[in-house]
Amino acid sequence: MTADRRVAVVDYGIANIRSVVNALACFDVEVKVMETGAGLADVGRIVLPGVGSFDAGMRGLAERGHVEVLRRRVLEQGIPYLGICLGLQLLFEGSCEGSVAGLGWFKGRIEQFPLGKDCPKVPHVGWNEVEISPASELMAGMESPTDFYFVHSYYAPLSATLAVATGVCDYGVRFCAALERDNIAAVQFHPEKSQLGGMKLIETFLALGA
Amino acid sequence: MLKRIIPSLLLRGGRLVKGVAYADHRDAGRPDTTARAHNAQGADELLLLDVDAGRERREPDYASITSVARACFMPLTVGGGIHTLEIAQRCMNAGADKICLTTTALDDPGLIGRLAHVFGTQAIVIGLDVITTCAGRRLYDHRSAQAINGIAWDEWLKRAVGEGAGEVRLMAVDREGGRGGLDTALFAEASALVDVPIILEGGAGSLDQVAAAMKAGADAIALGTMLVFSDNNIFKVKSFLKNAGLEMRL
Numbered sequence: 001m002t003a004d005r006r007v008a009v010v011d012y013g014i015a016n017i018r019s020v021v022n023a024l025a026c027f028d029v030e031v032k033v034m035e036t037g038a039g040l041a042d043v044g045r046i047v048l049p050g051v052g053s054f055d056a057g058m059r060g061l062a063e064r065g066h067v068e069v070l071r072r073r074v075l076e077q078g079i080p081y082l083g084i085c086l087g088l089q090l091l092f093e094g095s096c097e098g099s100v101a102g103l104g105w106f107k108g109r110i111e112q113f114p115l116g117k118d119c120p121k122v123p124h125v126g127w128n129e130v131e132i133s134p135a136s137e138l139m140a141g142m143e144s145p146t147d148f149y150f151v152h153s154y155y156a157p158l159s160a161t162l163a164v165a166t167g168v169c170d171y172g173v174r175f176c177a178a179l180e181r182d183n184i185a186a187v188q189f190h191p192e193k194s195q196l197g198g199m200k201l202i203e204t205f206l207a208l209g210a
Numbered sequence: 211m212l213k214r215i216i217p218s219l220l221l222r223g224g225r226l227v228k229g230v231a232y233a234d235h236r237d238a239g240r241p242d243t244t245a246r247a248h249n250a251q252g253a254d255e256l257l258l259l260d261v262d263a264g265r266e267r268r269e270p271d272y273a274s275i276t277s278v279a280r281a282c283f284m285p286l287t288v289g290g291g292i293h294t295l296e297i298a299q300r301c302m303n304a305g306a307d308k309i310c311l312t313t314t315a316l317d318d319p320g321l322i323g324r325l326a327h328v329f330g331t332q333a334i335v336i337g338l339d340v341i342t343t344c345a346g347r348r349l350y351d352h353r354s355a356q357a358i359n360g361i362a363w364d365e366w367l368k369r370a371v372g373e374g375a376g377e378v379r380l381m382a383v384d385r386e387g388g389r390g391g392l393d394t395a396l397f398a399e400a401s402a403l404v405d406v407p408i409i410l411e412g413g414a415g416s417l418d419q420v421a422a423a424m425k426a427g428a429d430a431i432a433l434g435t436m437l438v439f440s441d442n443n444i445f446k447v448k449s450f451l452k453n454a455g456l457e458m459r460l
Contacts, residue, residue, distance in 0.1 A: 022280050051330065072403045121405065123376070126211050127254060127459050141264040147212070148398045149285060150331050151307075193307065195283050197248060 001030045001037070004044035004080075004183075004210050010033045010070070010087075012060030014052040020084065023192035023199065027206055037065035040073055045080045045143075045206065046209065048087035051151060054110065055098030057086050067103065074184060075105060080209045082202075083186030085152060088179065091186055097154050105184065108160025113153060113172060120172045123153040128169050130177045130189065136166035138185045138204055146197045148189035155188060183209060211460045213252040214256060215420075215448055217437050219244060219413055221260045221274055221290070228438045230387030232339075232352045235261075238438045242277040248437075251304035251444035255285040257379065257432055259411075263291025264313050265353040270297065272304045279305020287335055287379075293318065298325050310379055312337030313351055316358070316366070319373055326374030333449075335376075336375035338367055341383040347396070350383045350423060357380065364403055371404040378404065379432065383414035387435045389415020392423040401427065417447060422455040 007029045009017050017033065024031045024047065034040055048070075050057055050107035061067050066195070072080045083091060092102045102110075114124045129145035155175035158165060167178025167187065178187045184203060190200030213336050219241065220227050226244055227235035238244075239257070250255060258278055260270040270291050279286055288301045289310030298309045298342065315322050317338060326334045340363045341350040349358040349366060367378065380400050383392035397410045411432035414420050420431055436442050445460075451456040 002394075015306065016302050018279060019283075019307065020307060023283055025280075046259075053334075117400060121407075123330070123426070125332045125407070126214065128211065151285075192283060193285050195252065199283060 001042070003042065006032060006043045007045045007047060007206070010040070010046060010048045010061075010066055011035045012041060012050070012066060014050065014056050014060050016051060019190075019192045020049040021045060021064070021100050023202055024206075026143050026199065027203060029206055032065075037067070039105050040066070041202045043079070045082070046070065047082045047084065048090070049084045050086035052118035052154065053085055053097060054086070054089060054095040054102070054154070055100040057090055057101045058088075058102060061090070069149075070103070074086045074210055077203040078183045080089060080205065081184045081186075082205045083184075083191070085188060086186050087192060088156060088186035089154060091184070092156060095154060105162070106164070106179070108157065110154045111157050113155065124150060124171045125151050128171060128189075130167040130169050133166040136178065136180060137208060138187075139167065139201055140178055140204060142197060142200065148187075148191065148194040148197060150189045153187060211429070211436065214409070214423055215444060215451070215458075216255045216257050216409060216430060216432045217248045217253050217444065218242060218257045218432040218434040219259070219278075220434070221258060221271055222262055227261070228434055229308060230259075232384055232386060233355070240368075242281050245278040246281040248444055249282055249356075249370065252448060253444045254459060255287065257280050257287045257289070259288075259310065260290030260379055261352070262352050267291075272300060273308060275301060275304040275390045282343065289335070289337060293321065295324050295328060298329070301330065308333045308335050309375070310335040310337045311375075312339060315370060316349070316351075316361075318394045319369065321398060322370055322373035322375050324382030326376070331374050331376035334375045335379050336367075336370040337368075337379040337381065338363060338400075339381045339383050342352060342393070342396070352383075362404060364399070367400055368403055371406055373410065375406065378408040380408050380410050382410075386411075388413055389435060391419040391433065392428065394423050394426040394428060396401065396428070397423070397428050403408055417442070417450045420447060421451055424451060424456050425454075
């Protein structure tokens with residue numbers, strides 16, 4: 001199988017990666033679960049899934065030697081990257097959820113949904129509409145809006161993502177549900193749990209840059 | 211948020227079963243092919259409960275959980291016999307997204323918090339089996355097939371959510387499999403007590419009953435019998451609800 005059909009799912013110890021592996025395995029690709037950074041050397045695509053806290057996520061990436069390899073392979077060598085949920089948030093400089101610095105590939109900080117009597121319940125769990133920008137490659141050909149499944153309490157603000165946001169969702173505040181820049185794509189929702197729309201997105205990702 | 215329709219699958223001996231009031235189980239098909247059909251028809255989530263694990267004091271059927279998870283590109287909640295963090299972790303590794311605790315949480319209420327601490331409250335569903343008789347509403351223990359008198363159902367509901375459950379599965383045991391309609395009064399009583407999403411189950415037998423329960427406030431309904439032993443399917447149910455003016459994802 002050629003390198004661009006070899007997909008690494010980054011395992012950093014906190015995330016439930018099984019559902020992402022199951023979804024990728026539906027397509028004609030070789031899925032490799034990478035428990036350490038060394039395994040990312042010969043793959044053609046990288047998926048960083050994850051539900052969990054920001055600090056635990058960054059510590060997991062650091063302890064397993066993923067941070068430097070991710071930077072080299074994704075930022076320098078430009079192989080396609082798909083971040084899911086925490087895999088979107090970790091791209092930023094930091095989060096009000098914790099104190100550890102993020103990967104910092106994107107400017108800005110992750111914020112928390114407002115809490116209060118008149119605010120929607122937190123966490124934001126369930127299906128919600130995503131408005132898709134015509135500029136999106138990842139969701140090209142999909143109707144806007146399309147429903148995707150969300151589970152999160154923190155979000156990337158649109159103020160920090162105006163130039164890169166290709167999907168916007170409204171949950172009391174409008175936030176960045178998807179972003180794309182060059183070879184980097186990330187979504188706050190869970191395509192692996194979003195049935196047809198999600199599977200279409202994964203299929204498109206697996207063909208990007210091929 | 212959109213209203214949710216959730217197939218409720220009961221697992222026994224590697225097969226799905228369905229009964230009446232948690233008894234008289236009949237075979238209801240293969241877990242993986244059933245999950246695949248529900249996935250294709252647009253179920254919003256899936257609930258998979260190993261009905262004998264608790265009673266037989268064994269761990270859940272991980273092989274069946276794995277096969278369902280492979281066919282299920284929607285959130286999967288798994289329950290039955292989960293009485294330790296390690297067992298919950300194995301369910302997650304098999305592909306579960308959420309854990310449903312029912313009797314194991316009654317045996318050990320601290321389990322709710324221990325799991326919520328690791329997986330987050332959004333991943334912990336507290337299951338309440340409530341039986342309504344002339345003596346009122348009481349919790350029900352499916353292992354012994356008896357009502358529980360030690361703690362009132364409403365006290366337990368508040369406590370379990372306080373311990374860290376992020377969602378509730380509320381089963382009206384006396385209505386299960388009876389097709390007589392959902393217990394919307396029970397739903398209303400429960401939602402006045404806690405602030406987390408509640409999935410109502412038990413008694414749905416017709417499309418009109420499901421629509422009526424949703425119009426009465428239920429934002430998520432789990433269906434068992436209606437999907438198994440009738441010509442209804444998820445797409446038909448959700449299309450009907452949407453046409454009835456309810457906010458559904460199709």
